[in-house]
Amino acid sequence: MNFDTGSLTYDDKGLIPAIAQDVETGDVLMMAWMNAEAIRRTLETGRVTYWSRSRQAFWVKGETSGHVQEMVDFRVDCDRDCLLLTVRQSGPACHTHRRSCFYTAVRGGDEVEILAPMA
Template sequence: MLFDPTTLTYNDAGLIPAIAQDATTGEVLMMAWMNAQAVEQTLATGKVTYWSRSRQEFWIKGATSGHTQELVDFRVDCDRDCLLVTVNQTGAACHTGRRTCFYTQVEDGKELEIMAPMRDI
């Protein structure tokens, strides 16, 4: 069966959440949004492409920062409303300069930053 991005369930803005996971470590790196064109571009090029809601434009991860995501595996969840992209991550995945966007831990009602930036922002 050929994959058809139009069979995915997008929200009212035409977007679907995409979770990026490190192919080597299994670490969850980030969550961003894709539209059908970003899905198609990611699959065609192997360069993970998202839709920037703030800039209203395509965002090829690492195009300006050098912190790229090379696609290893592309999966669709059972409800077809969320994506998992397994990637080879170069540099920080988070715009804060951290390896992952999930650097804030909540424990005993307190927030703890458990990871320092990899670089200055």
């Protein structure tokens, strides 16, 4: 791997936000955190790997749920402090069983759920 993960801007915990976007629909699916090792693992395997802040452990998306994210493209923003991963998502991306974690909209000052859980 020739990509220099050290060229990225991480927070004080060594993490960088990573946004997952569906390659087919363009929908934003979720945001999670990566560190340099999670990035390396993702680029080497094609299976998106995040860093779980609550568990303090690596988290391969879909490893336990079966809702796998296969990386299609990996992008770095202009400030090098945020990542965009286009993915092929199998099943729901959100732990609430919705296609996207962004299922709550604010419309007219009220919160409205715009996505139901997947069957």
